[in-house]
Amino acid sequence: MEDLLIVGGGAAGLMAAICAKEETPAASVVILEAGERVGKKLLSTGNGRCNLTNVGAEAKDYAPAQVEGIFAQMPPKSVMEKFTQMGLMLRVEDGGRVYPISDAASSVLDTLRLTAAHLGVVERVNFAAESLQRTKNGFVLTAKDGQRIEGKRLILTTGGQAASKFTGYRLAEQLGHSVTGLEPALLPLKTDVSSLKGLNGVRVKGAAALYNGRNLVHREEGEILFKDFGLSGIAVFNLSRHFARQKGKCEVEIDLLPNLTDAEAEEMLLARAKSLAWRDADGFFLGMFHKNIGINLLKSAGISGGRVGEIPKSTLQTLARQLKHWRVAVTGNMGRFANAQVTVGGVPLNEADGKTLESKKCKGLYLAGEVLDVDGPCGGYNLQWAWCSGAVAGKAAVRELPQSKIRQA
Ligand SMILES: Cc1cc2nc3c(=O)[nH]c(=O)nc-3n(C[C@H](O)[C@H](O)[C@H](O)COP(=O)(O)OP(=O)(O)OC[C@H]3O[C@@H](n4cnc5c(N)ncnc54)[C@H](O)[C@@H]3O)c2cc1C
Structure with missing residues (x-):
């Protein structure tokens, strides 16, 4: 023995x-x-x-x-x-x-x-x-x-x-x-992809927060990777641990400007629109985010053609809100245990x-x-x-x- x-x-x-x-x-x-x-x-x-x-x-x-x-x-x-x-x-x-x-x-x-x-x-x-x-x-x-x-x-x-x-x-x-x-946990999340068009493979440094209804479950700052099935990246992996413990419908809220408050983000966008009023509207976010994110945001706000200076203030306010509170519904996790780390x-x-x-x-x-x-x-x-x-x-x-x-x- x-x-x-x-x-x-x-x-x-x-x-x-x-x-x-x-x-x-x-x-x-x-x-x-x-x-x-x-x-x-x-x-x-x-x-x-x-x-x-x-x-x-x-x-x-x-x-x-x-x-x-x-x-x-x-x-x-x-x-x-x-x-x-x-x-x-x-x-x-x-x-x-x-x-x-x-x-x-x-x-x-x-x-x-x-x-x-x-x-x-x-x-x-x-x-x-x-x-x-x-x-x-x-x-x-x-x-x-x-x-x-x-x-x-x-x-x-x-x-x-x-x-x-x-x-x-x-x-x-x-x-x-x-x-x-x-x-399974520490893996990508499957989400509703209707608001993620054209973003497959784009990485951002931001914050991702998991909500169960109105309740904030967990927030992580770090890399977010957009995928054709949903969201990946270290910040999302870390949310998946908390998603694994939830019952009910969950959403991920992406914050592309985690260092700014809502008011600061709005102020910044209004000032940017003023100083770049001469640009074509579809170039508004160039130099700020990955090109595809800019295109996606402008499309979702219904902006096509014209100059930056012509974008209405209310649309800029909506855009600022979207930058801070981009919500996507979670539909599951990706691949179950085969893709999970823990x-x-x-x-x-x-x-x-x-x-x-x-x-x-x-x-x-x-x-x-x-x-x-x-x-x-x-x-x-x-x-x-x-x-x-x-x-x-x-x-x-x-x-x-x-x-x-x-x-x-
Ligand atoms: C792709 C990937 C990347 C990761 N990267 C990291 C990282 O960089 N840093 C980090 O901290 N963590 C990482 N992890 C998590 C980490 O690997 C695990 O948490 C850790 O290995 C767990 O250690 P363990 O000894 O408990 O289990 P394991 O390392 O899984 O070892 C368990 C062992 O038991 C054996 N076994 C199971 N059942 C039986 C049985 N019935 N009879 C005999 N043997 C059996 C298995 O074959 C296995 O060899 C990663 C995980 C994955 C999948």
């Missing part, structure tokens, strides 16, 4: 294995991974560069926000120190995003794998865990093809459903846990201990990473959660093992 089984060789599982071995080197630690290799998803993170944490990440940035007890044990600074110790050189970019200096996600995975192997962690791939039972002395884990392994302690790090071929929610349920509804939902965090992540339903079982109902915004937050929760569970799981029962390495 192994001392510790870790089901799922992703970010959380690899970090859990390393921290468990560092905590108790004599413990036998085995990672069981359904895929042909561990850490495959890591390779596609951060557009292949792996945005592995964010220096500004705080517990309050996550939903649910009760991650403090775990987060505080390995905040971004400690994650960066850990990777640096393991030999990965890092760089902090805009918005506090942390990347490997190599700009290659593979170097993050290589660093983890080399360290794990050096510490004596055993990787068993092509083990698609299907059934999990608690026995008197520990756990029996059985794979789809009948392979079987026993362990005294077990950490479930099977991740979420986003861009994943395998999941482990059933395993958690088999040991008494519940699983909330699962929704899963909203999972095993409720309050079913695990707030300091060790040991299951409250089954002693000796621990949960970490995205299999838990915890998600954060784009920018390194989700991997931050995977590393810190994996580290906490890994250390706690072997700390609990009676020393006398540890198999000598």
Whole structure:
């Protein structure tokens, strides 16, 4: 019987294995991974560069926000120190995003794998865990093809459903846990496109706010990318996390001038119309926005032909309002889990201990990473959660093992 089984060789599982071995080197630690290799998803993170944490990440940035007890044990600074110790050189970019200096996600995975192997962690791939039972002395884990392994302690790090071929929610349920509804998040939103004509591929820096009826759900500043199906870009990705939790009809309100108040935007447009009165009306927004946005706005205001100086004041006021409050109805999210970066939902965090992540339903079982109902915004937050929760569970799981029962390495 192994001392510790870790089901799922992703970010959380690899970090859990390393921290468990560092905590108790004599413990036998085995990672069981359904895929042909561990850490495959890591390779596609951060557009292949792996945005592995964010220096500004705080517990309050996550939903649910009760991650403090775990987060505080390995905040971004400690994650960066850990990777640096393991030999990965890092760089902090805009918005506090942390990347490997190599700009290659593979170097993050290589660093983890080399360290794990050096510490004596055993990787068993092509083990698609299907059934999990608690026995008197520990756990029996059985794979789809009948392979079987026993362990005294077990950490479930099977991740979420986003861009994943395998999941482990059933395993958690088999040991008494519940699983909330699962929704894809950090993905584009499908919207009514009638007001987005001619904008496919145009990017703007602005603000996007999600409304459910009259209620403001969440507002994000950042990149908005217009698509033929709706809206994309980091700001919209971050709204999609909140859309995933809504019932009822939602709208996104785009603000193309987030640094100006409504009154300032109107004043600016009136002054612009005055100083550029000589221009052809269809060139009014040239030099201010992407050409196609200008065309779209002028069309929606019914302006065609004439000079800027001939645009009525009331139309300029309507345009100013549109610039600040461009509303589009959300009709869904794009592509469900295949296009998503994270899963909203999972095993409720309050079913695990707030300091060790040991299951409250089954002693000796621990949960970490995205299999838990915890998600954060784009920018390194989700991997931050995977590393810190994996580290906490890994250390706690072997700390609990009676020393006398540890198999000598
Ligand atoms: C395209 C993309 C880009 C992303 N970019 C970033 C980024 O730059 N920064 C960031 O912070 N986050 C990013 N994320 C999110 C981040 O990758 C995840 O939040 C993180 O990987 C979760 O870690 P995890 O260990 O919980 O799960 P995973 O990394 O998904 O690992 C779970 C592992 O468990 C295995 N598994 C599942 N079920 C079973 C089973 N039954 N038996 C055995 N093994 C099983 C899976 O095969 C997988 O290897 C991105 C996600 C995607 C999809």
